[in-house]
Amino acid sequence: MKKALPLFKELALRDDAFGEGHSLCPGCEEAVTFHALGRATDNGKKTVLVMGTSCGEVSTLAYPTGVAWGRGREEPDEVGKSVGVIHHVFESAPTVAEAIRDTADLLAGVGAWSGPPPNVLSWSGDGGALAIGLRSFLHTIHRRARVALFVNINELFANTGFQYSPTAIPFGDASTLPGGGAAEPIDHIGLALIAGAGFVAQVSPGFPPLLADIVDEALRCETTAVVFVPSPCIAGWKFEEGMTAELGRLASKTGLFPCFRKRAGEPGELLHVQPDKRPPVIEYLSRQRRFDHLVRLEDGRPVVRPGREPQVAAIQSYADHNVARLLRLAAL
Amino acid sequence: MQSTARRLVPPYGATYDGSVDLGALRDAHRPRYLEQTRKAVDGNTAAAIPFLQWWRAAILAGFPITPATKWLEHLAAEVAAAPSPGKRVKLLESEHAVADYLAGVAAACRGLVVGTATSSVGLDHMTESIRSLGASGLGNVMVVDVCRATANYPLCIEGDPSDLLAHRDDGFIQVVCRGVQQIYDTVLQLPAIGMDPRVLTPTMPSYYGIKDSHRSGVLVVEPDREVNDFLDDALRAGEGASPVIEDFLASEGAAHPTPPGLLDGDTALGSCVTSDWFQGFKLAQKQRLAAVHQVMDEVADSFEARFGRPGLRPLELFGFADAPDIALVCMGPDAGTAIHLVGRIRAELGVRAGVVVIRLLTPFPSAALAAALERVAAVGVVNNAHHHGRGHLTLDVESAIAGRPTPVESFFCGLGGADVSTATWMAIARTTAEAAARGHAGRRWRLVHEGLEIGGEDRR
């Protein structure tokens, strides 16, 4: 019996709704996720994508020559392959997506839409979903809107120039908070679960098979699916070329942003992290110049700068109890 | 299986004809009014009824705010009492969410009409969203503004048009209504204007809070069938219309296509641009707004032909058959008192007064106003909203008649819903008449209440 290709490989062979020529930074993880979404939505259903203001929006939806979305090389013959993209205002993506789903459902309910229910996705950065957008994010979930909310987390307000974001782990340098601060990140997974999401996941695109599975599950969720995508930001975090996916994997393994998946009412799990055997956070910090004030590399080995031990310890402590807390949330 | 045909719609992308069968939605409509009906309703209810009647208004959204709340409550009650798969009331958590939601529905399917009612700080809360909608081309969005004194210090929840005027350049077509019939009729006509491919601009009908939102009158409600035929006919006629404006951007002379929607199209809305381009879009937006004048006349003509009542015109004129000496320019419910007093003004002051009621606020009907004021010896402009200078309307009126020697007296009254009494109107008429005799305005502006001039600024 021939084994079918794993989902992520099969996805690689689909028609992508995200193309080349966008102006996202070389090595931007957002673009990798966009391709994953672009391919996963080639599933026979009409796709509507809602974007909040973000790097992703300004770099892929620019007039006149900067729209990178679109399945295939030209307008498809069938509506099922077509894509509608809208960017409204900063924090509106979840609400606009909800509106589109409601419209499609109503039209289907009266026989005005005879195709399968469309894929309806929203894309926001951490600002658009968890800072200014927290209101719309939580209420769309609360109303059990049948949409897939994707949230790119890079611990900064990147589009406006890498300012501090409430998703940031402690002590990362930011333009509005030099040297970072002691505050721990907002508990985005907890918030999504408590608000009532039907499916909550966190996955780094550095794990392509898991990303593919999670995106697929999110698109099939019967209520609100929330997928957090921790994305190393090369321009904001300042790391070497070719390290984006690597750092994403490390963020999971250290416990700072572990992969996570949970369906409401069922036990969830952490993935790509061994809770009791994690690389120390310093491995992760030392590769990014936004932590240059905390650690430096000496003969290729990370060394804490004198006097900075408490801050590094605080980050390690956060990683430790983050894992513990997520394990408890998974069991809810 | 959906049977669809791809139709390229450059430069917007493609529309898949047949993917959305609006006829099925129309067939699912559960008529609310089968015959013409007279009923006593308040302003909010009058504004709500068309949304029940339109088959295109499948989804209505709202968040309560005094004094607009009854609009939402009426819809919720009616839809709950007689549910239909083609009608849904959606409650959101804030006005900003409501506006974002309207954008989503409107963009998803451009043949739908989607709307809400709000007021003052609710309108303000939506600002970033409606400033965007104003430029979006989503003419199927309607935001009813129940005018109310804005914000705080002090808080006042009664009606004046300061909110409407604060949102002058949001890009919406703004119309002021008074009385339940005018409110209902205006709401009925606006989508035919906003959704016209030459216009593609969202609409904002308004009426003053309390004085009109909470005032009952007898409303003639037309049957659903007529209400829908009126809009459907207008949209069909608009599809093939030729450009009405002299396009200084090279015009291809072709019909204005309706851009694709998100569900039935392959397209992108909301791209970003640099300063190299933005200005061109604003110019195009302004030209579409200017097209409102002609399209509105066409729609009003159709309305009058079908329903036998006055259609939506930019101004109402009273007393102009009599070659008035002075004109009182005003807006909103207090105009009714002025109209009522025309005879008394003549009798007690010996002055023939004409009353001009501004209905179309944005785009401002400068030409129509200038024509109306051609032969008067003085103009009194009545402002009901706080302004840093002489008054919003005063500036518009003076701009419309720029170059003429006609004196313009500027008045403030009725701020925050203050009563505009007969004494106040008589004082306004008297002062305006004095300006006519003098040949120039006596002061730059005056605040009048209970017939007394209690504040103002002298000429330099």
Place this chain on the structure above:
Amino acid sequence: MAAVSTLAERLARGEAIDVRGDGKAGGGLVLVMQSFAAALGRESSLAVHEWPLFSSARRGANVRAFLRVARGQVEATCQVVEPDVALLMNEAAGDEVDFAEGTGERPAVYVLNTRATPEEAAVRYRLGGRVATIAGDDLGLAHLGRPLGNIALLAALVRATELVDPTLAREALAGNLAKRRIPAPLTAANLALFDAALARAALCDLPLAPATAHPRARFVSYGRLPVGAQVALRTSHARRTSGYGRPGVKIEFADPRGRCNGCSLCVVQCPDGIIQFTADPKRGAIVHGARFDTHCKGCRECVTACPLDLFHEVAAVTRPEGATGET
């Protein structure tokens, strides 16, 4: 040949000097302009404005910046459209725009970050007047370990324009680096780079090019714009983003023994989606290349992703004269 006024002479006569630079976002143009502005500003009789052509460009996309200097006061705030000094920070930027656009009516000074000599650059870009070149990326590699040519270009700019004392310029640069919270060892390396570039910048005064060599793109009309800027999809595909990558390097794929096993990791992890493959229903995507020449930004994610090391980074071939990017 008639004597050509130097920039300093023109400044002394009360003229404003307009400077315009083109580069790639992240390529260092901003630092050059800000440092030059800071240096000019030290001279108390001069007023300087410096500002960007704002855009949402991120790393790799084209950026443009302006500077205007005059004795006493700078009043005009309009864009620089007829520069007296034109900078090319990154040659890839010069593929997308004519960095010399609008020059030709008056003698101009051109300063380029390039390995070419001034004479070669003059031929390639049709330049006349004063042309200065510096192999900034190479110097950046040597001093900073990164092909970042901005400090070098600043030094060449200082030499070529003769508007500010090099020592003052060096101080202004150090001040700017401190403001950006650059760590001390890096600042020292930058200053050493500056000194080396000052010495190595090559200058040449050439006959003026024809006045029509770099016509200004004149605005005529916005054209017929779509309502609300709603547009068709896929409009970015024609944009060649291969110029976004680090200068001097490119990525290649080599699999002479056909070892690719269809793991598909590169395909799904390429941010630009440009991996080329044949679909094998049993194994996955069997890769045979990528659209390196048109859309590769040199991010190296494929290099990291491939378990068989089939992608690698190589030095990019020096651009032949007159060519526009083809190797």
